[in-house]
Amino acid sequence: MKFCTFSHPARGEMRPGILTSDGAMIVDLGDGFSDMLSIIKGGDEAMARVRDLHARAEIRVPLADARLHAPVPVPEQIRDSMLFEKHVYQARAQMIRRRHPVLAPLLIKFGAAKVPDSWYKIPIYYKSNRFSVNGPDGDVIWPRYSQVMDFELEFGFFLGRRGKNIKPGEARDYMFGFTIFNDFSARDAQGLEMQSMLGPCKGKDFDTGNAMGPFLVTTDEIGDPYNLRMQARVSGKTWCDSNSSTIHHKFEDLLARVSADETVHPGEFFGSGTVGDGCGLEHGRFLKNGDVVELEVEKIGVLRNRVVRQT
Known part of the structure; x- marks a missing residue:
């Protein structure tokens, strides 16, 4: 359905x-x-x-x-994560290039962009603003404090049952359905925040910044969530053509981690994090005023949003 x-x-x-x-x-x-x-x-x-x-x-x-x-205009909770290894590595490499343009090739060669060992041990996540959800064809209002706006090609699931200490082998039974998620990001604000070893906050939390849709597709209709083509287009040009099969940590492992000695509730949303190549940061280029971002995930549809600077 x-x-x-x-x-x-x-x-x-x-x-x-x-x-x-x-x-x-x-x-x-x-x-x-x-x-x-x-x-x-x-x-x-x-x-x-x-x-x-x-x-x-x-x-x-x-x-x-x-x-x-948005299929669920105000979710009970939003938790977003980083489940794709390629995105983590490429994002780290590009941040090094932006901060140290001269030394970047040497730094990357000797492992400065290496994915931390801790990332492989547990799926990590943060909580986002559930009141800033946007829907298909809704304008994303560029926050005034940012000059660097980016998109993120993600998908995720809504929880359908209350649970605690959920085992990975049981986790699929708790998933109601899947939708596309575009975690719009003010990269300059996010970069400053993350240097302080806390965040993200204003890099992510601004009105209209969490786009979801167009449909919430039940788990049985999705079938295998780890074999879905994922594409991103910006003003008609393809920036990403990937597949959910490249995921490292599975949604089942994420739900087991989140629900460890913590009750999770129906209506909560869990995001995958960005698929590899699925954001401007990884390409070293960002959005412009008026750009239309189209995220397409097989079996779910196309989530389309325009970014608009405030006057």
Whole structure:
């Protein structure tokens, strides 16, 4: 199933919906559920009601006439991580090139960009601002304190069940579904913060900076989450064409780590971190005012956002 949150010009409020099998229509679930969180939290009983509403399809809206929002406009929590080794290495190498342009080749040759041993031992993550979620085709407002804006090609899952001390072998049963995540980043602010050995904070936390969508695709429909083509285009030009198979730490290991002696709740979002080649930092180039970023992940769709400087 492909879930979404949408609005229609004739009915302005946001409503939960599900895409028909031909991808042309949205079945309106709003008369049965208040929002996507109520579906996620409702468990098996809610999914049985969803299937009934889907089968009856009493209210259907053409996808072309609907405005899509983030599938879950205000998640219960956002935790983002760094699960792709190539991104970690290339990002470190580019930061060295930016800070030490003359010495960078020598520093990198002798291991300054080496991925830390600790990264291989545990999947690491941070908590992001759950109130700054943006949706498909929403403008990302460039924060005034930054001159260097970047995108990040990620995907991740929403948790469907409450749990604690979840074993990796059981983790898939706790995953409700997957969506695309663009963790827009103010790289100059982030770089300053990380030098102080804490963060990121304002490098990530600004209004409209956490883009998600276009759909929340259930785990059974995704199938193998580690064999999905992942692409990024900036104003029509391809910057990244990779695959989720390049992931190092699996989502199951991440969930086991996060839930160790800590209760996790349905409606929380867990991001993969950036796939290798999936951000401007790795290429040594960044976004310009008006750039349109399109992230595409196989079986989920295309998440499109424009970055706009404030006047």
